[in-house]
Amino acid sequence: MLHFDFPGPGKDVSYHNHSDLSDGAASLEAMCRAAKAAGLREFGMSDHWVIPPPEIKDVNWRMDPGKLEHYVTELQKLKRELDSESFTLRIGLEVDFFFENASDVLAELEKWPFDYLIGSVHYAGIFPVDHDASDWAPLSPGEIETICEEYWRKLEGAALCGRYTFIGHPDLPKKFGYVPEGKYLPHAIRLLDAVRKTRGAIELNTSGWFKPCREQYPAGSILKEACARKIPVVINADAHAPAHVARNFGEAAKVLADAGYPAR
Ligand SMILES: [Zn+2]
Ligand SMILES: [Zn+2]
Helix, strand or coil, X not given: CCCCCXXXXXXXXXXXXXXXXXXXXXXXXXXXXXXXXXXXXXXXXXXXXXXXXXXXXXXXXXXXXXXXXXXXXXXXXHHHHHCECCEEEEEEEEEECCCCCHHHHHHHHCCCCCCEEEEECCEECCEECCCCHHHHCCCCHHHHHHHHHHHHHHHHHHHHHCCCCEECCCCHHHCCXXXXXXXXXXXXXXXXXXXXXXXXXXXXXXXXXXXXXXXXXXXXXXXXXXXXXXXXXXXXXXXXXXXXXXXXXXXXXXXXXXXCCCCC
16 A cells, blocks of 8 residues: 655656546546556546445446456556556555444455555434535535534544545535534544554645636645655545646645645
């Protein structure tokens, strides 16, 4: 498994990307070839692995669990074709964390040759935090607070289990603009303490710049706290299309420098 040390890898690698096996728009091959053509030194695919508790029903955005062997085999084949002195293809997954089954899910995934696993949370209870703005619009401030508390409690749980290579899009609930930054900083600090304790890492996910929140995940205030704790950060695009494999990486490097991270 990959492991990152502070400050994290440079902006010529990208590990959080999706194909049409989950909710991406292009094949594994198209994504990997685009990354090589874009001049990235390392590139990893991380389609969605979501094994939810029974009360969560509609997960058609995930990779079909029956496709795991195809996914790994296809990436191994592409790796043989594309790896060179200047390019390395990595095999990863974006794994949804649920307290109910995390150990079983991780034990199953350990049987496969993954280079890394991303620990992400997309549900607070049964509420899909990044699905649609219309899910958030009718909520009261109290309901929003409850959702955020549950979201951050799960993400902290993911960090504390210490088996994900890095934590994905830490402040995702801000996506549609319903959660003010000041509301979640204390939760985020608990997450960062858990990441530091388990010697993990977080990502800077540039896709937030193209969502209603108009900001990378996580916010600059969280990155400053991460830097103070010497937590490694990986810059990722969360690309769902070939044109986006390194989108806004220059801007991301600037945001990290502003947060105190050494130049990369
Ligand atoms: Zn995600
Ligand atoms: Zn993703």
